[in-house]
Amino acid sequence: MSQRILFSDTEVAEAEDVQAIGELAQSALDNVVQDAVGYPAHWSGFTASQVSAQIVRLTPGRYYTAEMVYAADVETDINLQVHIPLAVSDQRWVAIIMRGTEEEVTALRIFETSEDVETSEPVQMTAPKRLVRKATFTIQQGAASPAPALRPAIAATDAVVAWVLLASTGIALIEPGELSRVKSLYEVEGRTAVIEGDLSNVKRRTTTLETDIVNINTRLRDIPHPTIVRQLKRDVAAVRRQMALPDDARAYWYDPGLLQDEWDKAHASWLARVREGIRFSWANERDEQLSLVDPGSPAIRMSGSLLLPAWTEATRLEVVSDGSNVNISDAVHTVVTVVRKEISRQVIEYGPTVTVCENSAEWAMTFGRSVGELFSHNGETFEVVSILANTEWAGHVLRAVRQVISRTVTDVYWDYLTEDVGVNGSIHGQTWLCAQPMILTSIDLDFDRVGAVGDIHLFVCECDESGVPDFNAVIINTTKAPGALALGWVNFAFRPTLLESGKRYAWFTVTTGNHALGAVAGNSYTQGSRFVCTDGAWSQVITDSDFAMRLNVASFGSTRTVVEFDSLTLDSGMTEIRLLHAGWQPGGTSLVWEIKPSGADDWLPMTLNGAAGADELIGLPALTQLRAVFIGTTDLQPAIVMDATARGYTFRPRDDLVAVSVAHDFGLSTTSVQVEAVIDEFDPLKHTIALKVQAGATTYTPTATTVTPDLINPKKRTVLSEFTVPATSSARARVEMDTTEVTDVPFVQNIAMYAL
Secondary structure, eight states: OOOOOOOOTTOOOOHHHHHHHHHHHHHHHHHHIIIIIOOSEEEESOOEEESSSSEEEEOSEEEEESSOEEEEOSOEEEEOGGGSOSSTTEEEEEEEEEEEEEEEEEEEEEEOSOSOTTTOOOEEEEEEEEEEEEEEEEEEEOOOEESSOOOOOOOTTOOEEEEEEEETTEEEEEEEOGGGBOOOHHHHHHHHHHHHHHHHHHHHHHHHHHHHHHHHHHHGGGSOOHHHHHHHHHHHHHHHHHHTOOOOOOSEEEEOSOSSTTBOTTSTTOBEEESSSEEEOEEEEEEEEOOBSOTTOTTEEEETTEEEEOEEEEEEEEEOOOSEEEETTOSOOEEEEEEEEEEOEEEEEESTTOOOOGGGGGGGGGTTTHHHHHSOOTTOOOOOOOOOSOTTTTTEEEEEETTEEEEEESSSEEEEEEEEEEEEEEEEEEEEEEOSOEEEEEEEEEEEEOOSSOOEEEEEEEEOTTSOEEEEEEEEEEEEOGGGOOSEEEEEEEEEEEEOTTEEEEEEEEEOSOOEEEEEESOOOTTOOEEEESSSSOEEEEOSEEEOEEEEEEEESOSEEEEEEEEEEOTTOOSEEEEEEEEEOOTTOEEEEEEEETTOSSOEEOSSTTGGGGGGGGGOOSEEEEEEEEEOOSSOOOEEEOSTTOEEEEEEEOSEEEEEBOOEEEEEEEEEEEEEEEEESOOTTTEEEEEEEEETTEEEOOSEEEEEEOSSOTTOEEEEEEEEEEEEEEEEEEEEEEESOTTSOOEEEEEEEEEO
């Protein structure tokens, strides 16, 4: 109250002074409401109750605006009949909203008709006597709809005194509009007391927390970053695989995508394949045996199943008898089982969907199993005989660029496919040094005596590092019956066999017949030794003589030969070609496969330098011509074994991938799991990747995913997904990918899962 009206004892009071008394009092109260209360649109004192099915009664109360107070001094009944929904299943919310108005109240009063008291006559007239601020009500209705009905939207400047839910039968529920109610000082004081009590506890606990934080801060440098811990888990998991530790329960798991063991290919959702990474499965594929267009071509020569360019035979080494001989059946007859090795294989993969996986170096941890995964056909099982401390990726050579991968085995004859040959008789033979590489086609032996009975078995084998014949490394063998023998030179022909330079080889005979071979005394042949074996294992060197022999080799008439094969086909087109066959490529020679897709004008070499030509398969040709180009010398040429394992594969991938691992036991119960995968050949404009976790029968999506680009390879991403799952002690990793183009597909290089 900043003003008041003053009067003197003898002063005649004027009407405006009396009027000002009320105005100043009301203005003062308005200032208090605005400054101290300050509610923009709130109510106080009202209660709402149901009088009948259609009528709500509001008790007296007040309506506060920013600076004014309006009052309802009597009870107010509001009829909601017009708002009741008609449909039986419908409901409707209505809001009873406050409004404020000012009204003048009049009354009869006596007025003087003149200022002269002598002549003035009093008269009665109606005059305004009070200015009343009155609180009124209005209804805002919501839409009628089946339960649950939505409440109407209320403006921020309106005060809702009550919410009423209407059904077809009338009023169903009344709720006070508590958000718009004026809180008294008593209520505020009560809340403040509670807050002050809580604040005291917060202050006490904050002091304790400050001490704890200071202690934690001093130890933060001792705590490794979560990324470091995750990297350690990944590395430890990889080392466990490499060291072949027992597969006990661990809170981490890692797989480079090389073997099938870690993946559930029988899972109902499985749509993937495991081949040096987790890759898109085939939408269509075809497997056919490689076959020649013209098997009778004069440009080639078939020796059984071995294909070589046309050749004639020439003698490379000759040792002539001096008239002496050696009885090759005089030693103790022994039952011996020799192991004949097979020609090793090569695989070429070519096409726009052929991508090189950097995890190929991790084949070292699989102890030779790479051969069965990469070189097998139609479910073959390879036996790893001896791969020890081999530093050349289990005896293999991998040459690859994008779109072309060539895999060969470093040894001409390998131990993965072998055949046991059992024979009985005396064992005599001769070793020799192969100073130059050669393709051995036959051996001539000089017979000085031929018995009436007794087959002669001739074997060619490798020698070990000490020059001793290795009966477990036979590379070719043949047999002649007594009727095919004669005095003098007898030719033992067999499949052409590649002998490498710098190695020692041996031939030996096993027979029970009374046969004798010509020899030369005095150890005149210094590059090898005659030997005899009496127990089937240990060979005794004979230093006083050598066997007479001729080593015959292939001599080629052309240094370049082109051989056409039957075309490769695939319904609806192909994106990838894979050729699998046994054979050899001596140093200085090459076997180049070439293709000519339908519609192409030129032959495209399937070589590292010709990788760009693989883009011709982006058009999904349904037919591709195939030919092989043999390049060598007159002494050496590459070879192909045209047996049932010489295959031509054509493929086209799907546009979606789903891979599910086997269940992994963590050895603990956890609700937090992370899955981390390295994705190669990833293009965010064409590809999508989603890592998931399966616990039991439920698949969980990540709560957070982080994608980190590789700093070196722009097409590589590391995807880390975090999962919150119900408490579990085991889980499966699940990978889902899609591509918009089947000629451009990503793959999973490796994957890890961690239980936190």
